[in-house]
Amino acid sequence: MKLATWNVNSIKARLDAARAWLKEAEPDIVCLQETKTTDDAFPADAFESLGYNCAIHGQKTYNGVAILSKRPLEDATPRLPGGNGDDHARYIEAVVPGEHGIVRVASVYAPNGNPIGTDKFKYKLGWLERLAQHAQELLALEEPLALMGDINVIPEIDDCYDPKAWETDALFQPESRAALRRVECLGFTDAFRACHAETQQYTFWDYQAGAWQKDHGIRIDHILLSPQAADRLRGCGIDRHVRGREKPSDHVPVWCEVAI
DNA sequence: ATGCCGACAGGATGTCGA
Numbered sequence: 150m151k152l153a154t155w156n157v158n159s160i161k162a163r164l165d166a167a168r169a170w171l172k173e174a175e176p177d178i179v180c181l182q183e184t185k186t187t188d189d190a191f192p193a194d195a196f197e198s199l200g201y202n203c204a205i206h207g208q209k210t211y212n213g214v215a216i217l218s219k220r221p222l223e224d225a226t227p228r229l230p231g232g233n234g235d236d237h238a239r240y241i242e243a244v245v246p247g248e249h250g251i252v253r254v255a256s257v258y259a260p261n262g263n264p265i266g267t268d269k270f271k272y273k274l275g276w277l278e279r280l281a282q283h284a285q286e287l288l289a290l291e292e293p294l295a296l297m298g299d300i301n302v303i304p305e306i307d308d309c310y311d312p313k314a315w316e317t318d319a320l321f322q323p324e325s326r327a328a329l330r331r332v333e334c335l336g337f338t339d340a341f342r343a344c345h346a347e348t349q350q351y352t353f354w355d356y357q358a359g360a361w362q363k364d365h366g367i368r369i370d371h372i373l374l375s376p377q378a379a380d381r382l383r384g385c386g387i388d389r390h391v392r393g394r395e396k397p398s399d400h401v402p403v404w405c406e407v408a409i
Numbered sequence: 410a411t412g413c414c415g416a417c418a419g420g421a422t423g424t425c426g427a
Contacts, residue, residue: 158426159416183426185416210417211425261427301427320427355427356414367427399415399427 150247150409153179154297156400160184177219180256180297184213206241214241214256231279247409257298262319270319277328285335293409294375301369302329307348308368338379340372340405353400370403381408
């Protein structure tokens with residue numbers, strides 16, 4: 150089964166690009182982030198016509214997540230537990246039956262958190278803490294589980310083109326990196342790192358300052374696998390060529406193959 | 410040192426992203 154994640158930066162603006170990529174990549178399941186539209190305006194027809202079921206959790210203008218799946222989507226559940234009335238649409242989870250058992254998947258859009266030293270940064274750290282709490286509860290189910298999405302954290306120095314350029318950014322703060330490590334240390338595997346030793350492999354390039362042309366990117370979109378999913382991991386990749394197309398998102402798809 | 414670009418809402422330009 151091929152699982153993928155992609156921050157599309159508006160599903161309406163990316164409709165043609167998303168359909169083109171789905172046709173060529175043929176993922177069984179894809180988690181989308183930054184759909185930036187309400188549920189009633191989500192272009193579900195455009196994906197159903199390609200054979201995908203849709204579980205969506207959107208909001209107007211900002212955020213918004215979705216899961217598309219060729220197989221049935223069961224128990225679709227929006228929102229991370231906790232958060233005291235947090236109304237950002239940043240998380241949706243569902244169960245998908247595979248040929249050899251189920252897989253639980255979550256589409257994750259963690260807060261950016263810039264600028265540091267503000268409530269936005271506190272919100273980021275608090276949100277990642279909630280993600281860790283929920284992830285710990287899900288691990289107790291002992292299921293194949295994939296947390297996939299724009300985690301908005303650069304894990305290591307070699308996951309960005311220039312650590313100095315990012316040292317005051319929320320995405321590369323020691324606290325942010327520790328928050329991601331905290332999730333991983335519960336027992337999750339970074340699918341990309343499990344398959345690839347190469348450094349400077351990016352999933353995001355800013356629209357500004359010719360970042361794509363200069364390969365000034367960062368790796369912030371991640372697939373985190375529970376032990377039961379990691380045991381079945383067969384490969385992982387980043388579809389970086391998508392960034393060079395017409396009217397691209399600033400993120401590209403990340404995918405993995407699991408024997409489920 | 411700052412903006413660069415792009416999407417959105419709304420109908421000009423400010424907010425947000427990373």
